[in-house]
Amino acid sequence: MTDITQISQPFELRHLKYFVAVAEELHFGRAAARLGIAQPPLSQQIQRLESQIGAQLFRRNRRHVELTASGALLLPEARSLLRHAEHVAQRVRQAELGDAGTVHLGFVSSAAHEVLPRLLRVLRERAPGIVVEPNELATSEQISALDDGSLEVGVVRVPLLAPGLSMHPLITEPLVAALPDFHPLAGRKRIALSALADEPFVLWARRHNHMFHDMVIAACTDAGFRPQIAQEAGELGTILGLVAGGLGVSLVPASTQRARAEGIVCLPLQGQTVEIALALAWKDDRRMPIVDTLITTAKELWPVKGRRSSQ
Numbered sequence: 001m002t003d004i005t006q007i008s009q010p011f012e013l014r015h016l017k018y019f020v021a022v023a024e025e026l027h028f029g030r031a032a033a034r035l036g037i038a039q040p041p042l043s044q045q046i047q048r049l050e051s052q053i054g055a056q057l058f059r060r061n062r063r064h065v066e067l068t069a070s071g072a073l074l075l076p077e078a079r080s081l082l083r084h085a086e087h088v089a090q091r092v093r094q095a096e097l098g099d100a101g102t103v104h105l106g107f108v109s110s111a112a113h114e115v116l117p118r119l120l121r122v123l124r125e126r127a128p129g130i131v132v133e134p135n136e137l138a139t140s141e142q143i144s145a146l147d148d149g150s151l152e153v154g155v156v157r158v159p160l161l162a163p164g165l166s167m168h169p170l171i172t173e174p175l176v177a178a179l180p181d182f183h184p185l186a187g188r189k190r191i192a193l194s195a196l197a198d199e200p201f202v203l204w205a206r207r208h209n210h211m212f213h214d215m216v217i218a219a220c221t222d223a224g225f226r227p228q229i230a231q232e233a234g235e236l237g238t239i240l241g242l243v244a245g246g247l248g249v250s251l252v253p254a255s256t257q258r259a260r261a262e263g264i265v266c267l268p269l270q271g272q273t274v275e276i277a278l279a280l281a282w283k284d285d286r287r288m289p290i291v292d293t294l295i296t297t298a299k300e301l302w303p304v305k306g307r308r309s310s311q
Contacts, residue, residue, distance in 0.1 A: 013085050015049040016078040018042055019057060023075050026065045101290040102131045106142040106154035108209075109236035111278055113255040115155055115170050123297050130290055138208045138234065146283055152291050157211060158279045167279040168295065170302045175219070175251040175274040176266045178243050183265070190270040193223040193251075200230030200248035208234035212276065216251045219274040240264055 021031040022042070032039040050057050057071035067075065107116050120132060137145065142154035143162050158167065177196060179186050185195060201220075206213040220227040230248040233239045236256065243250050244263030253276055257266045280298045282291060 013082065015045055015052075016082055018045050019049055019071075020075065020078050020082065022046060022058065022065065023067055023071060023078075026067075028060070028065065101129070101288070102133060103153060103288075103290050103294055104133050104135065104151045105294070106135050106137045106145055106151045106156075108139055108142075108155060108157055108278070109136055110157075110253040110255055110276070111155040112136070113253075113258045115278055118301060119294075119298055122301060123294060126297060127290075127293055130293065132294075136235070139211070140209070142281070146281060149286060152282065152286060152288065153294055154281045155278055156281045157209065158277045160211060162281070164283060165281045166284050167281045168299055168302070170278045170280060170298065171255075172275050172277040173254045174269070175216075175276060176254050176257070176268050178240065178250045178252045178256070179265050179267065180244055180246045180249075181263050181265045182246070183249070185267075186265040188267055191267040192270045193219060193272050193274075194225065196220075196227075196249050197223070197225035199228070201227040202231045202233065202239050202242045202248040202250045203227070203229055204239065205232035205234050215274065215276065219251065219272065223272060 018031070018035065021035050022028060025031040025034060028039050028043055032042045035042065046058065053070075053074070055070040056068050057074060059066050059068055116134065120134075123130060123132065135145075135151070137151075137154075139154075139156040139160060142151060142156050143160070143165070145151035146154055146165065155170065156167075158169070177191050177193070179191075185191055197220075201216075203216055204212045217227065231242050233242060236252065239250050239252065240256070240259075240261045242248065244261065251274065252266065254266070254268075280295065282295065287295075
């Protein structure tokens, strides 16, 4: 018997296609008609395949065609190779159309509560062949990753200065006050930011997100005080954990309430509106069809310049 893994001479997929047709029909004339070619060329291609493999695949005479033991061994392998080749070709076609492939997506922590779940859910329904590899990163880290190509798309906080990036706005949402649930003010429905003037604050470290850090400082300044920064952190989850532990209060995106963080109470700000926005960012010179599919999906989900998130 012939082990096709030991074949030294290459052969074309069409030879396997011809072989399978003859093996299934056991008749050269019917196989040729099925393939849409003349019988003599089909016979020649089968002979060439047998020569390349180094084994007789059919026993034939004028009235009868049957598989040899080597042919019977090759048949399931040939079918498997043809199926695999078609699968690969289909995946390549899908990738060319933007329906398959892997896209590396960065996102800031607040996007995990609303934007990311909605985007991934719709994208999965629309193009199940696309694999999204998400990576939680600060906006500054995403900009660097987009520049060096380790990310294709990012969900970033705006406004920001990033020459070379194209962006589409997603949502705009207010900031709310985050307090530990045992705080004396936690029972209020709303709270003036000035009521937190004497409270220690837990903030995003400026080195991780200077825009958000400065936004909170500016909001507190507008409310008439300079916040007392007790702790700094680089991730929203860490900030919420520190607040829940009583180390201070903070200002966080309103969508954080959807996370239902234990030990945290989120209160809308009274008499003052502080907003933060998210946008999809990418580099046009690195756009691929799958990136276009993701961008198109995001634009359809958030078709206007911004959408106020419901509290």
